[in-house]
Amino acid sequence: MNSIKNDLLLKTIQGDFTQRPPVWLMRQAGRILPQYRKIRNSLSGFKELVQTPDLLAEVTVQPVDELGVDAAILFSDILVIPEAMGLDYELIEKKGPSFPVTIKSKADVDRLLSGAAAAEKLGYVYDGIDHTKKALEDRVPLIGFAGAPWTLLAYMIEGGGSKTFAQAKKFLYQENVAAHELLNKITETTIAYLKLKIKHGCNVIQVFDSWAGLLGPTLYAEFAIPYIKRICKAIDEVPIIVFSKGAWFAINDIARLSCDVVGLDWNFNPANARAAFGNDLVFQGNLDPCCLYAPEAVIVEKTEEMLKAFGRNHIANLGHGVYPDTPLDNVKVFVNTVKNYRYAGKS
């Protein structure tokens, strides 16, 4: 059915026989690449890049050319969704995202756009996919992504990055009805958005719940899982990867979602994850991003250890986005170690 030349990622997700795991890196389109930095430095800001279809296509394809990874991931930002809903954000260099206006009450939530009406505002993303598909020429699958509803709510309430997201969590405790309404609106928008991304050519979807670990089991069960579940159920056109960073306490619930791949951060011991969930669940991850600062021999050793421990049904990746100051040569050692690896035995 698919015309992707290197379909190792799709085969792995389907449970087909492969000789090695596919490999890509979260944040592979970014500061680790000199060709990215060149484009980025020629622009006024990060948002200009996110909103310029031919440029975002160019930086999306760069890691496929430079690193030889088995998938491209569309260059974008999870905060395009709040913006489409009516909440503008800025990206301040070395400080991160910032919302000049935040959500403070149910009335603020009521005013937000949602669903198809919001998703339609993101024409530059869909144009970017069109450009990317042309440039990729079906060499590898294209991954599209979205933030999970809780993580997006966290930014919309808090107004920016935070160690604790205490204001966002306060909203969950104090404004139960408004919080659920906001999560509903984000979820509806995200589903419409992802369906349009798929229509324009994304072959796989990843949902990032970056701040999952700030909630405990009770809050996560109430405010996160049901909304991710709705997204997973709604997206039946292509496989979906769920990466809930830090949500070890909810890993049973996540594994039971109708998602195709469970992303793991580097806190997980791969052998223990296999022991708990069996050999059939497809995991993605999970080398410590800081391991790519190590000498070459250590990167090779730790990567091979991880590959052996996960065995088949595994997508090799880091346990978080690659850090921007990671030496490019070390990233290549990681990618090539996976590409040179062969599973023992026959299918």
Add this chain to the structure above:
Amino acid sequence: MNSIKNDLLLKTIQGDFTQRPPVWLMRQAGRILPQYRKIRNSLSGFKELVQTPDLLAEVTVQPVDELGVDAAILFSDILVIPEAMGLDYELIEKKGPSFPVTIKSKADVDRLLSGAAAAEKLGYVYDGIDHTKKALEDRVPLIGFAGAPWTLLAYMIEGGGSKTFAQAKKFLYQENVAAHELLNKITETTIAYLKLKIKHGCNVIQVFDSWAGLLGPTLYAEFAIPYIKRICKAIDEVPIIVFSKGAWFAINDIARLSCDVVGLDWNFNPANARAAFGNDLVFQGNLDPCCLYAPEAVIVEKTEEMLKAFGRNHIANLGHGVYPDTPLDNVKVFVNTVKNYRYAGKS
């Protein structure tokens, strides 16, 4: 043996019969109290408070008077240890700690003071304990604390707070020998320091591994557990509590340390922790600090749920330090809910 009037904390740690769990809060001596803010605002900085024995005694006792908690914890900072070793720190309002000079190489580590020679530099802490003991009049036990070696190394390399502590982790991957030497020196200093704290009257010790969750299982096993273990073995005069925030993946190792109490953050489901470790292990924690933003009825409900799930052999606390903007009345609701609670059945 002890002359402490309210010895609920000590009895609980010893496994004696009690009618309810003891309760105290991490960071109870701090911004939640108006009487603390008054003293703090009259000073030039946080460090002046840490270094002035009669004032630190005063703020240490304030929560005992105001909240009626079952323990005092000596007001101080984990960064007094790096300072005693020769690495000065500053505390910048709303920004956190900052080290003008950081550790970059083995030569830097070699130059650091350690053990008794470093611990002796902290006379103001021991004087502070003397003042505190006088002011407390043995009403409740006094907890003394230290940072775990990995967390202190993290600050000494990184030079300040960080979301990833990537520079500190890079040091672990690139400078194995120097990292272990530094951890050794921190450990020796911490042991000498804690022994002096106990000599001056601390009845319980807590070790805070605040950045435990940034390491994965492999790094934590190599760079954290062995040093915490040495501290636990060396401190045999009084009970010791180990709180490794985020280190769920190492909880088996932590429970096997010769420590008396295992602190849990709010990611843990108390019933699951009991199921995994049995009813005899003494846990401390673990209400979500943000739950204290909730309406009174929710605080009572969630606190009682937690108390029931842990059952006996439990020290009630939050799963992290109380956040500075928590309403004082809500803190009192939490404390009083615990104090009004009674275990079902007989001993």
